[in-house]
Amino acid sequence: MMVAMMTSKNSYQFNYKRPFYPVIKRLGSTVFHANKKRAYVVGIFSMLLSGFLVGCQSTPTNDLITGTPYQTSTQPNDNRKLDQQEIARVRTTLAAQYIRKNELDAAQRQLEKAFAADSRHAPAYDMMGVLLQQEGSRLNLEKADQYFKKAIALDKDFDQAHNNYGVYLSQMKRYKEAAEQFEIAGAALGYEGRIGALENLGRTYLQLNDHPAAAKAFLRALDGNRNSIIAHIELVDLLLEQQRIEQAQRLYDETLILVQGQGASPRLLLQGIKLAAAQKNIKTRQQLAQQLLSAYPLSDEAKQLKTWLNNPEAPWK
DSSP states (O other), rough: OOHHHOOOOOOTTOOOOSSSSHHHHHHHOOTTSSSHHHHHHHHHHHHHHHHHHHOOOOEEOOOTTTOEEOOOOSOOOOHHHHHHHHHHHHHHHHHHHHHHHTTHHHHHHHHHHHOOOOOHHHHHHHHHHHHHHHHHHHHHHHHHHHHHHHHHHOOOTTTHHHHHHHHHHHHTTTTHHHHHHHHHHHHOOOOOOHHHHHHHHHHHHHHHHHHHHHHHHHHHOOOOOOOHHHHHHHHHHEEEEEEEHHHHHHHHHHHHHHHHTOOOOOHHHHHHHHHHHHTTOOOHHHHHHHHHHOTTTTHHHHHHHHHHHHOSSSSOO
């Protein structure tokens, strides 16, 4: 059952969610959505950088009376500090844009400049963890762990960092630790990625073979967003496993409405076949089986179906 639920390679098999939009909103920018907005952010950055350079120009001088070195400045120190923080935010935002385009070297350069501007900017550390994880080499995966930890240490309420760290831990198969991070993000009311974190939490519990905890997490996701396709699909399998056919059928029907127009995936077709078989609906079962074997003959779901057809009395695997 775990193979069917966690390894199916089709359009409705979801990876752990690491949405960028909450990160970008937190950074105060929306550069991912249009070239005009990108130009706007770059323009803002240029103005900030220009203002920073002008405001921080200084000339070392000696006070002729006291002999104490002093510096002249056109900006108060507090304003200069705010400029540094803003530069770090913009640099991190640009790095996120480069990561989305898989321009990892450019993203690295932006993050180094963010650290130079503000060494305590938590989102920059989180984004560096994402960057190193995306690059994927053994050395960089090891480094990523420390960057995620640093981001959370700097801001324990940084919900996106908890979710991102959970995604990383899941990739490293450290599922118990991942569940702890997803639980934190999933309990953060007001966090825009909360539903995704709960979906991630449910999948992590499936990896731990704790199906009751997984079901609870998916139900929490549905409570927050009734349109969660991931929660629907996973709960249908869990309900089928428990032989709660009527409830599984209702959720399955809702799922078909949610994915209307996107085409039926192998996983959805197999779920429909299981439901039809459980309700002795031979016609529907045959129609869906033919559709699955014809459209996705090499899928894992098609292999499961063929195994079951050879021995209908055996349980599904």
